[in-house]
Amino acid sequence: MKFDSIKSRLVLMTLICVIGMGGLVASQHYFTQRLITLNQQRDVLLRMGQDLLQMRRHEKDFLLRSDEAYFIKFSQQAVSFNTRLDSLVPMFSQYDLPITDVESLSNSIETYREKFQEVVALQRQIGLTLNSGIRSEITNLENRLSETEVNRAPTRELFGDLQLATRNFQITQEAVYAREIEELSTRLVSMFDDDQNLNVTLQRYQSALVALVNNYLRFGLTHNDGLRGEFRQSAHNVENQLKSVDSALQPLIEQQEAQVRIYGLGIAALTSVVLILVLIKSFATFHRAFVNFLTFFYRCKRQYQKIDTRKLGFAELKSLAELANEMVESKRNIEARLASVEAELANKKAS
Incomplete structure (x- = not known):
């Protein structure tokens, strides 16, 4: 398709705008979905942090009150933590993040849970109440x-x-x-x-x-001795590794946000450049055709001259030029016939 008419140029500019906007919307949708997924996973990490805080709370309540109800709550919270942790594995595989961080976190939470179970079992041996x-x-x-x-x-x-x-x-x-x-x-x-x-x-x-x-x-006679010290250390390990997983996720979110900006600006800039080039070319073509028309009308006052349609560019202007050329040719023929008639009349009068 040749874009040699004003209509086709307008269609071309419309297509450029539509394609550019479509590409921008598509890229924004794609990266926004990725960002939503990543932020959802980060929300999972935040909830895992809340689960861990609840586990620490139940742990301290058990040590303070020696009530097995807190151990049950601790176990339920641990199950919730592991469920959320399992949901992170596909995301880490998808984005090529270090899966070892998740595995280490899984091992640490399991160690923490086992150590606390040992504490509970030992407390049962000592006696949860005076009568046990x-x-x-x-x-x-x-x-x-x-x-x-x-x-x-x-x-x-x-x-x-x-x-x-x-x-x-x-x-x-x-x-x-x-x-x-x-x-x-x-x-x-x-x-x-x-x-x-x-x-x-x-x-x-x-x-x-x-x-x-x-x-x-x-x-353990103190918080840092014996079995209490071991499971407290395992809890600190879980906290540190949870922070490590969050630290691994944060750069990826920032990278995706940067890509959203880069692709958005790139598509907008490319669309603008192409559109400006088409406008400049169209303006130059129209200006050249307009100058040719002015020259034609200026010269038509003194001599018969046709417009060169090859220099006009737009099909609509070429059609106008052809009509103008036909008008010039028709005027020339009429004047020639008029001159011929006048010559005949002059000859008749002379004879």
Whole structure:
């Protein structure tokens, strides 16, 4: 198709605008969808962070209240965390992000969950209440011993000190009370070597106290010791790796935003350049044709001259030029015939 008419040029400019706008809309839609997907995944990361905070909250509530309801809530939150984590895997594969970050995060959350399960199991052994676990056994043995000679002079004070050290150790979990329990229980058992039945009960009591101390030592006397320190460290690992996953996603979002701007500006610039070039060419063609028409009308006052249609460019102007040329030719013929008639009349008059 030759764009040699004003109409075709207008159609061409319209097509350029439509194609440019279509390309711009298509690119914006494509990259916007990618950005929406990435931001949805980032929203998943934020929700995973909230899940982790809830898990830490349930963890602390359990340690404070020794209520297994918080362990159930912790487990439910862990399932929610893993479900959201699994949804990130396809996105990381699609955008060639380091899948090892997701795998490391999955391993860390599993370690954190397992460590907390060990804490709960150990707390069950110690006793979630005074009537369960080792604490219940110690209470029962103390009640039995309080009805024996152990609770009479001269061992009453020693037995009372041992009970007090046991209570203080359970409350404060300080090592000094653990040593005091070991020392006092050994002295108390040695004072009843002659009474076999009572000695057996005292040895059971001592074994229960030793088991209590050992479990608390395994549990951790401070937040950074023992099993508590291990699962707290695993929780920190999860937090750090969650930040690492978010850090890997952020540059991708910024890259997609930059591509939206680049493609949008590129398509708009290309469309504008092509449109301007077409307008410049059309203006130059029209200007040249207009000058030719002015020259034609100016010269027609003095001489018969036809317009060169090859220099006009637009088909509509060529049609006008052909009509003008026909008009000039018709005028020339009429004037020639008029001159011929006048010559004949002059000859007749002369004769």
